[in-house]
Amino acid sequence: MNVKEPAEEAAIQLRTERQRIEPEGEEQSEQPTDLRGLFPEEIAALLTPWGQPTFRGKQIFKWLQNRAVREVAEMTDLPQALRVRLGEAGWLKPLAPERHRVARDGTEKYLWRLADGELIESVLMPYRRAQTRDRVTVCLSTQAGCPLSCRFCATGRQGFRRNLTAAEIVGQVLDITHEKRKDDPDFKVTNLVFMGMGEPFLNYDNVRRAIGLFTHPEGQAIGQRRITVSTAGIVPGIDRFADEDWEVNLALSLHAADDKQRSEWMPVNDRFPLAQVLEACRRYWEKTRRRLSVEYALMAGVNDRLEDARRLASLFKGWPIHLNLIPVNAVAGIGVRRPEREPTERFLAELRRWGVDAVIREERGQDIEAACGQLRGAAKGEEEA
Ligand code: SF4
DSSP: OOOOOHHHHHHHHHHHHHOOOOOOOOOOTTSOOOGGGOOHHHHHHHHGGGTOOTHHHHHHHIIIIISOOSOGGGOTTSOHHHHHHHHHHTOOOOOEEEEEEEOTTSOEEEEEEOTTSOEEEEEEEEEOOSSSOOEEEEEOOOEEEOTTOOTTOHHHHTOEEEEOOHHHHHHHHHHHHHHHTTTOTTOOOOEEEEOSSSOGGGGHHHHHHHHHHHHOTTTTOOOGGGEEEEESOOHHHHHHHHHSSSOOEEEEEOOOSSHHHHHHHOTHHHHSOHHHHHHHHHHHHHHHOOOEEEEEEEOTTTSOSHHHHHHHHHHTTTSOEEEEEEEOOOOTTSOOOOOOHHHHHHHHHHHHHTTOEEEEOOOSOGGGTOSTTHHHHHHHHHHHO
């Protein structure tokens, strides 16, 4: 078990609070300037030729990343002439809300239209708690569409359009925050999961930059340990992630316990077979000692037999993981059935019998097409009809 002493926990917490993820010199110049994708020092550098003092960088960063304003005109402590010039430059590109749905369980789904017309989705999941403060999680998209074509996924069936910029990734949280603060000025997103449309490790630099912006103390200041990045198994991405000096969590979308079945449902498995992915995940654990989360979508008659559970357990013998068992909901046009409660419970019991720390997680927002890519698919279908 990977249990840390309280002192060690405290030291990590302190390190986490102090630590910031700085820009790593990755190429931003190919992307059109968007102030929401820049760190304070980069905004300051952008405004230096305009004769602006360095502190403007931090001032504007706070308006954007902390107060989540969508208009330069709202930055009331900037000189009027600067506001006009910034407005004319067109460097602030908020996401255009296209659709918004609220489920019975409180889950909210946002469909955004980007500046070039692409559609992406984000999901807001509020969790009310009696004892501790509420958790407000946003599930983020990192690509418009996805090239990995997982068979059970609505996004995968819609093809790949392009990578999102860091500004478009952070924009999802900022624009949700802007909306929610109209009714609740104290609204704050507390947790992030990179599990929406797209494969984060195929857009690594922008995901990394977005995490730096999300965790920046002058911005949303979301704790690194409250962020989880989920991959379908891109091995070089897992290795790079393991080398990062941060406390961000890693999740693996596994969904099958052998190569044949996994390749059938997730073609990325042909490129990075199970053994390679698991080796990379194990390297990650050995290096970071942070427990890997594993997502397993349970599909009736596909991967829900007890022998699947035993094979699954055998993959993680000797190292700690946390496994989320997710009974899938039927997606229109995909021949996937949701398993009944009883076989799901039996599958869980078998995993636990073999020592796997596993829980059943229900998909949220079942009545609003909250699964990845469903709302975009519905909107596209209507546009094309
Ligand atoms: S499940 Fe994730 S990785 Fe697979 S196609 Fe859908 S968005 Fe891409």
